[in-house]
Amino acid sequence: MMPRALPSVLIASIGLGTLWHATDGGQAFTSEAARRLDVVRVPRPVPALQLEDMSGQLLPLSPQGEEVVLVEFIYTVCGDICQIAGADFAEIRDQLEQRGEPVRMISVSFDPKRDTPEQMTIYGEAHEADGKMWTVARPRPEELPALLKLFDVTVIPDEWGGFQHNAAIHVINRDGRFSAVFDTDAIDAVLTHLEEHSS
Amino acid sequence: MKLLGLAFLASAEAVALRYAVVESPIQHVLVQMPLLVLAGVLLAWNRQIRQEWAVPLLLVALTVFLFWMLPRNVDWALTPTGEIAKYLSLPLLLGVPLRLSWPWLGPVLRGFLKANALSMLGVLGFLYTHAPVRICNSYLVSAQKDLGMAFFYLAAGLGCLWAIPILFGNPSGQRSNATGCASCGV
Numbered sequence: 001m002m003p004r005a006l007p008s009v010l011i012a013s014i015g016l017g018t019l020w021h022a023t024d025g026g027q028a029f030t031s032e033a034a035r036r037l038d039v040v041r042v043p044r045p046v047p048a049l050q051l052e053d054m055s056g057q058l059l060p061l062s063p064q065g066e067e068v069v070l071v072e073f074i075y076t077v078c079g080d081i082c083q084i085a086g087a088d089f090a091e092i093r094d095q096l097e098q099r100g101e102p103v104r105m106i107s108v109s110f111d112p113k114r115d116t117p118e119q120m121t122i123y124g125e126a127h128e129a130d131g132k133m134w135t136v137a138r139p140r141p142e143e144l145p146a147l148l149k150l151f152d153v154t155v156i157p158d159e160w161g162g163f164q165h166n167a168a169i170h171v172i173n174r175d176g177r178f179s180a181v182f183d184t185d186a187i188d189a190v191l192t193h194l195e196e197h198s199s
Numbered sequence: 200m201k202l203l204g205l206a207f208l209a210s211a212e213a214v215a216l217r218y219a220v221v222e223s224p225i226q227h228v229l230v231q232m233p234l235l236v237l238a239g240v241l242l243a244w245n246r247q248i249r250q251e252w253a254v255p256l257l258l259v260a261l262t263v264f265l266f267w268m269l270p271r272n273v274d275w276a277l278t279p280t281g282e283i284a285k286y287l288s289l290p291l292l293l294g295v296p297l298r299l300s301w302p303w304l305g306p307v308l309r310g311f312l313k314a315n316a317l318s319m320l321g322v323l324g325f326l327y328t329h330a331p332v333r334i335c336n337s338y339l340v341s342a343q344k345d346l347g348m349a350f351f352y353l354a355a356g357l358g359c360l361w362a363i364p365i366l367f368g369n370p371s372g373q374r375s376n377a378t379g380c381a382s383c384g385v
Contacts, residue, residue, distance in 0.1 A: 007255040015262030022266055031274040031336050153338040154274075166336045 012068075021174045032166050035152040036181040043177035044150060051108065051137035054124050056117040059137060067102040067196060069172040072184065073153050073165060074137070075111035076123035081167050086127035089169070092187055093134045101194060105134035110148060110155050110165065114139040151178060171197035173197065209234045210290060222276060224338045224346045228273060229353065232289055236267035239294015246299060254305035256296035263293040268323075270334045277337050313361050317354050324350035 010116040020026065029032040049061040063069045071087060074082045085193040089105060096103050107129065109115035115123075123129075129136055139147050148155060169190055170179040174197075182190050213234040220376060221226035248256070267289065275281035302310075326334070326346030333340055 004251060007251070008258060011255045011258045011262075015258055015265075018262060019265055019269075021271060022272065029269055029271060029335055031271040032333075034271050156337065156339060158339055159341065164333070164339050166333065 007181060029155075031152075032168075036168075039178055040180055043173065043179035045177050045189070046172050047146075049053055049131070049139065049143060049147065051139055052117065053104065053135045053137040054093065054117055054121045054129075054131055059135070061106065061108075061139075061170055061172070063104070063174055065102070066174060067104055068174060070103060070105045070190070071151070071153070071170040072105075072107050073110050073148075073155075073168065073170075074107045074123070074136075074167075075126050075163055076115045078117045079160075081184070085167055086123075086129075088187055089134065090128050092169075092190055093129075095187070095191055096194070098134060099199060103133065103194065105129075107134070107136045108147070109138040110135065110144060111154070111163070112141050112144060158179060202241050202244045206238045206290075209238040209241060210286070216327050217282070221337070222269060222342070224273070224342050225349045227276070228346060229349055232267060232285070235289035236294040236297070239292075240298040241292030241294075242290065242316070243295040243298040247302070248299045248334075251302050253300040257300040257304065260297040260300065263288050267293075268319075274335050274337050301379065311358075317358055320354035320357070322348045322355060324348065337379065 023029055024034060024037050028037050048064050049060055050058045053059050061069065061071070067072060070089075070092070072085060072087070072155050086107070089107065093105055096105075107123070107127075109120065115138050120138065124131065124136045151170055153165055158164050167184050169181070169182045169184055169186070170178060171190075172194065173179040182193070213231045213306045216226055216234075217230045219230050229285075250371070267276070267285070276285045301309075327350060328344050330343070334343055338346075
């Protein structure tokens with residue numbers, strides 16, 4: 001009996017091991033969950049990259065000095081999710097401003113062709129992003145694919161000329177590494193995370 | 200030789216869909232992937248194995264099946280590495296072993312596998328139509344809902360296909376009876 005069952009037991013173990021490995025130990029069944037887990041385990045270095053902000057000036061994506069950078073990806077004519085996410089981002093900004101945390105927040109456009117500085121200004125005004133702590137900025141079109149790849153953001157055109165994307169808040173820590181991802185409405189989680197990592 | 204040709208045709212059709220699957224998860228999960236499995240099934244159609252290999256091969260097939268059912272692997276299957284893995288593993292590690300082990304599986308085990316396939320399609324259908332988030336980053340929410348409905352339709356179709364012969368068909372072994380009605384059985 002035993003010798004007959006041996007190949008089956010062996011293959012079942014290999015199979016379960018494969019599935020265990022393929023789900024990061026039963027933790028990640030979607031690619032979104034997988035990327036969130038991965039960046040916490042192995043934070044990814046963010047290259048020195050310049051973005052163009054609402055006033056047409058260049059600003060670095062990476063944190064300068066002791067600051068932390070929060071990034072969300074948007075396109076300015078986004079109708080639904082970015083609007084809500086923008087309101088949540090504003091809430092985070094208000095909270096951080098009160099606490100005086102050295103944090104910079106950037107809404108990065110993944111549609112740099114359409115999102116001109118004027119267009120980004122309209123978006124910024126609509127969400128009260130005044131450019132001090134929180135600004136709206138765009139990468140150079142040729143640098144966009146690498147940027148999206150680094151953050152594992154998938155942008156696909158939708159049926160109405162807009163886009164759908166895995167919207168989230170991305171944290172670049174003081175060492176200049178992309179180290180955490182949160183839901184756009186996880187305000188408390190983001191604040192707690194920043195508090196824990198500020199000491 | 201004919202079967203080999205058909206297997207080649209199925210895989211060629213699957214590869215021909217490689218641009219369509221980027222936009223349509225239905226074509227990806229319910230057309231291209233089954234075609235690749237079919238290619239493997241046809242490849243091994245006339246082959247036979249010894250009985251002791253049936254269960255191990257079935258386990259290989261189940262593992263590969265579960266692997267490609269994970270939403271993150273559906274996303275991965277659109278990357279170059281994932282695409283190659285898909286083209287190779289679905290025919291060779293799912294279609295072929297499933298076909299080879301099937302003749303040795305008893306009616307209870309076959310029924311168990313079929314019942315599980317149906318309930319799993321139902322669960323997937325519910326998940327993909329009701330999930331508040333996008334399950335695959337590569338596909339639109341509307342496409343995700345369509346895929347969920349397609350899972351339901353497939354479950355209903357397979358349910359009928361498998362249940363009707365059991366409920367109304369002639370019991371096997373009595374295929375040709377006195378009334379001569381065997382040929383009109385479903």
